[in-house]
Amino acid sequence: IVAVSIGEQKAQETLRTALAMGADRAILIVSETEVEPLGVAKLLAKIVEEEAPGLVILGKQAIDDDSNQTGQMLAALTGRPQGTFASKVEVEGDSVKVTREVDGGLETVSLKTPAIVTTDLRLNEPRYASLPNIMKAKSKPLAQKTPADYGVDVTPRLKTLKVEEPPKRSAGIKVADVDELVAKLKAMGVAA
Structure with missing residues (x-):
């Protein structure tokens, strides 16, 4: 199991936690600038090419953007098959069954490995690393690379122009009963 993170130097802490939870080694691609999703995918594609994993598991979405x-x-x-929003993953020989939540219930797809899976928060129960494993994680390999080591340009292509809070909600009103509610809705032209 190889844990990978792309970001600032402080991402080492997260990788050390992954090592303490059972990953064999880790790779940190250090980038002090924000790396957009395409840049991340290109870097991960280079790692997939190098490592040739049977299964790549990613989170569903980034917490930053x-x-x-x-x-x-x-x-x-x-060019690998993908299963997204996985709430259950079962490896069976040279295939992986991915169960995912859809509007109508649950959908299960079977993918030939090697495959890419993105996870939903229901996939597993988070656990904590034990103290002995935290100590062992300090001696596990954590390679540090840069995007240039993989020949990937991560120059941002998007520019944030403005970020603003949504407008404040106006205060609601209380009504005494259903008749008053219907009367107020009729006055606003909502109810007929």
Whole structure:
């Protein structure tokens, strides 16, 4: 199991936690600038090419830009089948069954490995690393690379023009009963 993170130097802490939870080694691609989803997918594609994993597991979406694009882009770049929003993953020989929540219930797809899977928060129960494993994690390999080591240009292509809070909601009103509610709705032209 190889854990990978792309970001600032402080991402080492997250990788050390992954090592303490059972990953064998880790790779940190250090970038002090924000790396957009396509850049992340290109870097991961290079790692997939190097490591040749049977299964790549990613989160559903990033916590910084909430984009939900990297897993799908990685599948396209590598030509691998993908299962998204996995709430259950079962490896069976040279295939993996991915159960995912859809509007109508649950959908299960079977993918030939090697494959890409993005996870939903229902996939597993988070656990904590034990103290002995935290100590062992300090001696596990954590390679540090840069995007240039993989020949990937991560220059941002998007520019944030403005970020603003949504407008404040106006205060609601209380009504005494259903008749008063219907009368107020009629006055606003909502109810007929």
